[in-house]
Amino acid sequence: METTPIDLELAGTCVNTLGNAIGMPQLCDAWFANQIFWLLVALVAIYLILTRVALPRVGAVLAERSGTISNDVAAAEDLKRQAADAERAYEQALADARAEGQRISDEARAAIRADLDAAIAEADKKIAAKSADSEAQIAEIRDNAAASVAEVARDVAGDIVTALGGKPDQAAIDSAVDARVKGN
């Protein structure tokens, strides 16, 4: 770098006659005011752009997005809850239907059983009546048969007595036959 600055009337002490920098251009105080002025202009311009237009807009977009996202998440949450409710209702209905079915089949079974028991009782009663009748008839038939036997025996005894030349004593024959029949 140059060690002996060559002064230029117009360009100041920072540039030599060839237009090359003398030392560090950063330290050239002739240029400070210019840079500071334009820097402040640039900063104010950026600040105004940001505060007037950019930041409210970006902030609004971000807020809107997060709002949309949280709304969507809430809606999804809601739908999920509805789905869960629907499933629970379905399960409930299924359980109810199953219980109802159980109850109906139990009732039907009970009704059938009652009918069946009644029918069986009825049948038993009828059977008992029939068998009582039959026994009575059998007893009657037996009595009749016994009476017939006694009759026949009396007649035969009288005939035998007559045939033997005796005189049938009806009372004696009756008592003898009865005694015999009873003795059986």
Next chain:
Amino acid sequence: MAEEVHTEGALDAHTGGPDHGEGGLSFHPMDQFIVRPIFGENGDPVHWYTVTNATVWMALAVLCVLGLFVLGTRGRAIVPGRIQSIAELAYGFVYKMVEDVTGRDAVKFFPYIFTLFLFILFANTLALLPMSFSTTSHIAVTAVLALAVFLTVTIVGFVKNGTKFLGLFWVSSAPLVLRPILAVIELISYFVRPVSHSIRLAGNIMAGHAVLKVFAGFAAIAAIAPVSILAITAIYGLEVLVAFIQAYVFTILTCVYLKDALHPSH
């Protein structure tokens, strides 16, 4: 005149020149930082209002902000496009930084901090274009930025906390004997802040660009040109990183300093 030969070219070595030069090769790595009027002759004086290359590149940074944040977010899309995504990313990045580092009550300083961040970021990245002018390599620029932060922090500190702000220098958790010594150290460190804050940014950008130019000068020698170009590529990649990191560092330090102003207790 040689002035016409010498522009903001990537290759800065040229033969001749009465002042110096070794074997016809001379570097002018610092010439890229010269402030010159856009209109008129190269030798014209630079007044405070003169439209210079610094003006142009600052204006381009402003235009980039405009393009990114006004044109890019014009759609206000719920599902953002590319440019709007970048704008939202930058917004969220700096907003979160302010919120995390400085605190929720510092959010009202967010536009101010975001302005600094965007200006430095775009100035740094635009400076990486060939033939460009690095506005943030100038100490005048970074000193104004750093002083603005320093003044903001100091004024906010006193307005918010009154004399309690001086508690920043009085470390009440330290033993009483040590406190005066610590107070001196804290005071010095407080006033060194704007210096380090500004020189860190300007120094990084200036050094990187000067190194690029030096390597570019070597590219004029055929034998080492490939090495030189490789080196330029590598340094350029580093400079892209530095452009972002320095913008980030400047911003996060602003947040840290602002935290001291809002919550001066240690």
